[in-house]
Amino acid sequence: MSARTDQDSPWKEILRQYFPEAIAFFFPELHRLIDWSKPIEFLDKEFQQIAPDTETGKRYADLLVKVWRKRGKELFLLLHVEVQAKPEANFAERMFVYALRIFDRFRQPAVSLAILCDSRIEWRPNRYEFSYPGTQLLFQFDTVKLLDYAEQWQGLEASPNPFATVVMAHLKAQETKRNATQRKEWKLSLIRRLYEAGYSRREVLNLFKFIDWVMILPEGVKQAFWLELKAYEEERKVPYITSVEEIGFERGVQQGRQEGRQEERQSLTLLLLEQKVGQLSPSLHDRISQLSPTQLEALAIALLNFSRLAELETWLETYQGNL
Template identity: 50%
Template sequence: MSSSDTPPQTDSDSPWKELIEAFFPEFIEFFLPEAFPEIDWNQGYEFLDNELQQITADAELGRRTTDKLIKVWTMAQTEAWVLVHVEVQSTSNANFAERMFVYRYRIYDRFRKPVASVAILADETANWRPSEFRETLWGSENYTRFQSIKLLDYQSQANTLLTSTNPFAIAVVAHLRALATKKDRLLRKQWKLELVKLLYEKNYDSAKIINLFRFIDWLLSLPQELTLDFWQELAAHEREKRMPYITSVERIGLEKGLQQGLQQGLQQGLEQEASLIIRQLGLRVGHLSEEKIAQIRSLPQPQLEDLGLALLNFEDINDFQAWLESHS
């Protein structure tokens, strides 16, 4: 998956990482089903991000943003617990198996507990399937084996996955469709809308829909000319279902963008806020003329902020026109 197809991942905002955090039991149920009944979910689970960062800080085997370390409790009578080390690898890497070995050993050395290592391989190289690391010398040997799950292997199951209620079934289909539509963005828009509509049909609550939408939106990115079409069709679908869950994400993003612009104080930030407002206005009041778009882009920062809040109450283009006249 090229950088043009998805936004770059960061340590604080990786969609795979967010999805695992939001739906960890479902992650285990989907990718590691043999472990699911052996975990005492009533005891809860704990993400050990700080511990993992300390353990891997000087590994020098490639900086990763989607490693997760989670402590769980088994169904055993004693309070034994298992560490699940998760890797989401988007590109083939010659040092990957070695890194899994090093991380696994360091986790064991730190906690002295059983470690289940799971690698989610999201790359496009069909024959790259690391699952073990072995190093020998004069009768001595270091060896580790880990669960290796290739997302490409789910291609033949895509239709079946769409009937599942597990969030990771939808996530895998979104990943496969992102790969299949790199050169056909119109088809990507159609599939993206189909997947998002499916979230409502599964009777997910609003939080689950929004979390899954963020993941789908990140994977199935669209060019600007198709983005507005997508949002208009989605807004119409939400009105039909009377479930305005996802368009609220746009409002959250708008407010976040405004805050970033205020902090940066840069022209680039103002342009980004203006673009977000133009897109949100298109959803609220319909098509904007080039003249109206130019007026928005010429607004100073305080008025952009005011418009970003006011537009949430607009019902049609007349409300927007009245606002412009009052702020001219």
Template identity: 45%
Template sequence: MVNDLRSDYDSAWKEALTVYFEPFMAFCFADAHADINWERGYETLDTELQEVIRDAEIGRRLADKLVKVWLNSGEDALVLIHVEIQGQVQTDFAERMYVYNHRLFDRYRQKVFSFAVLGDENSNWRPTSYSYHRWGFHSSLQFPIIKLLDYRIDTLEESTNPFAIIIAAHLETQATRNDLQRRFQSKLSLVRRLYERGYTKNQILELFRFIEWMMILPDAIQQEFKFQIRRIEEEKQMPYITSFERDAKLEIARENVIEVLETRFSVVPDALSQRINSLNDLALLKQLHKQTITVLSLEDFVQMLTETQGE
């Protein structure tokens, strides 16, 4: 059984909304997307959002997103994307939407448009408004939502919008919580689709990272998954993921060697750091990492490195 709590929905959604904000709006809130002047770009205000949330004493919300945009009319506005991942009904959700919206308006004195992404597993839970009234006074907030459960996997498969992949990964992660083999097959299918949709190398690597965050597999099955990824990349002649993983491992191994040398000898000369960073042999770097622990001096390390490389 998969421990689904390990699936990092928050980080995946936060990163996805950062990288693919415009495709997200186009896929999920088309009317709003059409009203925004994308040629002027947009500005993320996540730090400011966290300050507002902290001031409101509601708690830290990793996946929420605050973005400043410019409308086709020329005016600017704030777009608040609230992502709710919880699997159970949140009775105060609409109230939180109300508080966020009003706090942001109070801070910026700008129009704030709030949207909600409901990623929970309760198909009947669809909050869209919050209000209170008495003595002739009435205050309310109504906000558009998308319910991820409403998306069909086959429809998502037909879309070339990168955010369709992210939503599909979210839904498949939930649906396969207790079925490891099905999650393995679904994850493999999603990655294969990355290569068949004409995405760039960077898009493939970004989307692959999102899939990895969500669709956690036990180590044994993950190893088989990586083997199948290599087969797909050989078939497509696009070794993006395997080369990326190798480069990442090399970078970590180089950093480990330099870090131990710095810990033991305070300063590592730039020439030596550059030499270590030029190494592309993972086995050699692992060997050097072990030897940095016992070597007596930097001079001895340089001599050992030279001998190892046969120079």
């Protein structure tokens, strides 16, 4: 089975899109303490300053998020997703170091959380400690193990939380690692579930992107998958994923890349953006015109999920300096 590159990991993206739902799904007690009517603040720049050793492309995602308690006091959440297949020996130490740096930066402790996606059922780090004469330390953090959800499959299928789909896709990807045909069937099944559960077009696309990444298929099986998905969407008259607009746009981006026609790609991107979010200001036109070919391709994919102008502005603020 082919493997994705580390940079393809969409964990951080899906967590940002559905952060309250992620906390509700994995850490329900914490979710009840937070006032979700107040804005969520993702402290990406602050975390990069705190942990400059976190390299883009490693098989984990880190988020530092500021939320508010129901009693009105701010609360910092350090959420770590360990995606790599092999457990990391110094994982607990790294969690402690990050928590210490956050305290040093904000003079407030962070709630440290970890989602463990590996395949070692016995690996469950949740503390860092040492003891010397006259000096002791015990640092504990909360963890969830995705493998534990395998015994809760019926509950996952019944759950309306989008992270139930995330977990199911991850578990079936592990289970079908050596069986491409079985993986194709499960991939189709999970995508059909999105439609049957009544998700909106945007939610279907968001979750499909994660499913498509984690349940990668070899080329021959991938073609059969797309044909079956296309037939299913035509039958239900909901061409969200295989729509002419998306397929045509993807081909346009590919052709533009091959021919080096940056100007044409910019024009097409601007046209589709205005169809999605409305008329763009001259300043937004200028910012988009300054994007590199790689950045423009990333925006071309991201805009399929946009429905409001604010989403475009947020994307530019978040990703323009990082690509």
